[in-house]
Amino acid sequence: MSAEPTAVAVLGAGNGGCALAADLVLRGFEVRLFNRSPGRLDPIRAAGGITASGVVEGFARPSVITGDMAEAVRGARLVALTIPTAALPVYVELLADLLTQEQTVWLNPGHMGGALYLAAELSRRGRHPVPRICESVTLSHSSRMTGPASVRIFTIVSNLLVAALPAAAIDDCVRELDTLIPGHVRPAASVFETGLLDLNAVEHPAQALCNAGWLEHTKGDYYFYYEGTTPAVGRVIDAVDRERLALAQALGVPTMSFVEYFHQIGFTTAEAARTGSSYQAMQHSEPNRWIKGPPGLDHRYVHEDVGWGLVPWIDLAELFDIEVPTMRALTHLASVMNGIDYQADGLTLERMGLKGYSAASVLQYVQNT
Amino acid sequence: MSARTAASTAAITVVGAGPGGLALAGAAAAAGADVRLYDVAPAALARLHPAGRLRLTGVVSAEVAITLATTDPASAAAGADLAILAVPPAQIGSAVRAIAPHLPAGGVILLAQSYFGGALVAAAALPDAGAAERIAVAEAAAFPFACSLAQDGSVHIAARKRRVPVASLPSGRTAAVVGLISSFVPGATASPSVLDTSLSDVSASIHVPVMVANAGRIEAGSSFDLFAEGFTASAAAMAEGLDAERLDVARAVGVKAPSVREWITDTYGVEVPDMRAAGKALAQVFGPVPAPATVRHRYLTDDVPCLAVPASELAGLLGLRAPVHHALIEIASVICGEDFRANGRNAELLGLGGLRGQTVDQICARLTGGST
Numbered sequence: 001m002s003a004e005p006t007a008v009a010v011l012g013a014g015n016g017g018c019a020l021a022a023d024l025v026l027r028g029f030e031v032r033l034f035n036r037s038p039g040r041l042d043p044i045r046a047a048g049g050i051t052a053s054g055v056v057e058g059f060a061r062p063s064v065i066t067g068d069m070a071e072a073v074r075g076a077r078l079v080a081l082t083i084p085t086a087a088l089p090v091y092v093e094l095l096a097d098l099l100t101q102e103q104t105v106w107l108n109p110g111h112m113g114g115a116l117y118l119a120a121e122l123s124r125r126g127r128h129p130v131p132r133i134c135e136s137v138t139l140s141h142s143s144r145m146t147g148p149a150s151v152r153i154f155t156i157v158s159n160l161l162v163a164a165l166p167a168a169a170i171d172d173c174v175r176e177l178d179t180l181i182p183g184h185v186r187p188a189a190s191v192f193e194t195g196l197l198d199l200n201a202v203e204h205p206a207q208a209l210c211n212a213g214w215l216e217h218t219k220g221d222y223y224f225y226y227e228g229t230t231p232a233v234g235r236v237i238d239a240v241d242r243e244r245l246a247l248a249q250a251l252g253v254p255t256m257s258f259v260e261y262f263h264q265i266g267f268t269t270a271e272a273a274r275t276g277s278s279y280q281a282m283q284h285s286e287p288n289r290w291i292k293g294p295p296g297l298d299h300r301y302v303h304e305d306v307g308w309g310l311v312p313w314i315d316l317a318e319l320f321d322i323e324v325p326t327m328r329a330l331t332h333l334a335s336v337m338n339g340i341d342y343q344a345d346g347l348t349l350e351r352m353g354l355k356g357y358s359a360a361s362v363l364q365y366v367q368n369t
Numbered sequence: 370m371s372a373r374t375a376a377s378t379a380a381i382t383v384v385g386a387g388p389g390g391l392a393l394a395g396a397a398a399a400a401g402a403d404v405r406l407y408d409v410a411p412a413a414l415a416r417l418h419p420a421g422r423l424r425l426t427g428v429v430s431a432e433v434a435i436t437l438a439t440t441d442p443a444s445a446a447a448g449a450d451l452a453i454l455a456v457p458p459a460q461i462g463s464a465v466r467a468i469a470p471h472l473p474a475g476g477v478i479l480l481a482q483s484y485f486g487g488a489l490v491a492a493a494a495l496p497d498a499g500a501a502e503r504i505a506v507a508e509a510a511a512f513p514f515a516c517s518l519a520q521d522g523s524v525h526i527a528a529r530k531r532r533v534p535v536a537s538l539p540s541g542r543t544a545a546v547v548g549l550i551s552s553f554v555p556g557a558t559a560s561p562s563v564l565d566t567s568l569s570d571v572s573a574s575i576h577v578p579v580m581v582a583n584a585g586r587i588e589a590g591s592s593f594d595l596f597a598e599g600f601t602a603s604a605a606a607m608a609e610g611l612d613a614e615r616l617d618v619a620r621a622v623g624v625k626a627p628s629v630r631e632w633i634t635d636t637y638g639v640e641v642p643d644m645r646a647a648g649k650a651l652a653q654v655f656g657p658v659p660a661p662a663t664v665r666h667r668y669l670t671d672d673v674p675c676l677a678v679p680a681s682e683l684a685g686l687l688g689l690r691a692p693v694h695h696a697l698i699e700i701a702s703v704i705c706g707e708d709f710r711a712n713g714r715n716a717e718l719l720g721l722g723g724l725r726g727q728t729v730d731q732i733c734a735r736l737t738g739g740s741t
Contacts, residue, residue, distance in 0.1 A: 029458035216601035230588035
């Protein structure tokens with residue numbers, strides 16, 4: 001921990017936000033907790049804080065529990081966003097006039113292109129220079145709310161991959177996050193490394209679309225990963241993954257196969273990972289084994305993982321001359337099924353602030369902005 | 370062809386003793402035709418009762434005699450006015466090569482289930498059979514019956530299609546073919562050309578989306594009714610998109626093709642207010658249709674390469690976008706582990722390879738055996 005107490009704003013009081021807020025309070029930081037809807041905040045305010053259990057135990061009292069973003073963000077040294085992708089546009093709208101050059105923004109997690117989108121939106125609003133932005137590849141704290149004001153923290157992810165935008169700022173970002181959760185952070189080459197590891201976008205579109213009839217007819221009443229990932233569905237996931245690996249190579253960022261990564265984060269066995277087959281990986285995934293499906297396709301597995309996962313990959317692939325026929329086909333079928341033009345409404349090159357750039361200047365941009 | 374044109378006295382060779390071939394043979398025999406049944410596989414012919422008796426149930430209820438059931442193409446084809454092929458699309462070439470040399474001059478080969486461009490595929494096999502000048506080919510837009518084989522070897526005809534467009538390649542023999550089959554295919558209707566029959570086949574719109582939308586469920590072995598339960602909102606949305614693209618192609622080449630909904634109404638007399646209702650309508654017509662046991666079922670392995678692929682290739686030649694076709698061909702290929710565009714009836718296979726940039730008339734002439 002740094003010598004001077006540092007105020008941290010945690011925006012979004014869901015599972016991840018409450019876990020992060022509680023952990024940081026218990027480590028001695030001043031934490032301001034914000035949420036848009038009062039429903040989440042009222043019980044925490046009534047209790048005076050959050051009761052944490054699991055790998056962190058104790059009662060954590062944030063200095064501010066507020067529905068007013070300005071109250072949380074002003075004067076905070078670091079602003080952490082623990083929100084779903086779909087909420088990002090609304091948060092950006094609220095944040096744009098509050099952020100200052102001295103602050104660091106941490107998208108926890110960044111999904112694909114979160115930092116690029118935030119930077120582009122700030123820049124579009126005339127915010128120059130843009131504050132330093134970093135993003136982690138997944139949520140730092142794996143947790144579940146066990147009550148309206150209590151959270152169980154299963155683990156604080158070790159070797160949490162974090163990228164900075166610009167990548168040149170990575171040392172500062174890692175140093176800063178390391179004061180918060182010492183020893184947990186590992187630097188990524190660029191936001192393309194973290195963005196290309198968005199596993200949800202590799203698996204969910206195939207799992208949802210090739211089972212659309214099953215989801216709709218039973219309202220999701222089957223084991224979404226275990227039963228829904230058959231050999232054929234696994235082949236579609238593997239095809240998406242091969243295209244993603246080719247894109248990562250073109251972008252010059254290190255990556256690993258879906259099944260390898262799935263094993264590394266503890267979701268499948270080493271033996272299943274060695275087969276290189278998503279079908280085998282799902283057959284031997286204990287954490288996912290009993291998870292059922294969503295009631296239909298009007299769900300983040302399609303909206304987020306196609307619109308904010310496959311779409312930015314497809315746009316980058318086009319710029320870097322990589323063929324991604326499976327990603328394109330899934331995106332088109334998702335658009336037909338849901339009546340939403342994901343290719344137009346999703347996270348396009350333009351929304352990432354990369355429109356009109358050459359491949360070379362995109363790589364330059366993420367390095368130095 | 371001989372002077373005999375009335376079906377009741379015609380000699381008809383049915384090629385393929387699967388459920389469809391048996392239903393055709395039985396229905397033709399019930400209408401009084403002299404029917405010979407040919408199959409390469411003795412086991413298929415063994416389904417016939419001794420002495421060539423065949424029992425039909427459903428909309429055609431009869432016990433009939435097949436004149437000859439044989440693995441010998443020469444005796445099956447000798448003197449036949451018409452050979453009807455009821456074989457999977459992949460076997461059209463070999464069936465033509467087997468049967469055409471033995472048909473009398475002027476004979477016609479009709480593809481009962483042609484898919485897109487079946488007559489072109491059959492015609493391409495005629496020179497190999499030394500029959501290019503002697504034999505004509507024709508195709509039907511849809512198999513005339515919805516039928517299945519019962520445990521006891523009888524054939525159940527659940528429904529007879531009210532309208533079965535037929536065309537010959539080139540078109541001069543269409544009326545004669547319709548005349549030969551109308552007694553047992555009462556819905557047979559003369560169509561202007563094989564482009565009309567090819568573009569009027571709605572099977573891909575009905576089968577491919579529901580198979581893709583239920584690929585996981587099929588493989589997981591969950592028991593469900595393919596049309597009553599599997600044809601959900603998403604399957605219907607894809608079917609609507611696929612069908613609209615087929616109709617765009619038809620319009621561009623001046624063919625008046627029915628939409629899936631119009632086709633179901635024309636064929637089975639069931640009203641279909643919207644695509645969502647198509648699954649229920651089909652379930653009503655067919656009765657229970659258990660989902661197939663595998664994704665490698667003809668609904669994908671035939672409908673994608675032989676309908677979706679040629680329609681999308683023709684769309685490409687005409688400068689039309691067909692994104693739903695492209696997407697479904699791509700995903701179906703990955704699902705089945707087979708490159709359907711490369712293995713299917715692509716532009717090359719249909720003889721359209723050199724026609725990029727040509728006029729619509731030139732493209733149509735190539736597909737219909739006409740001249741520009």
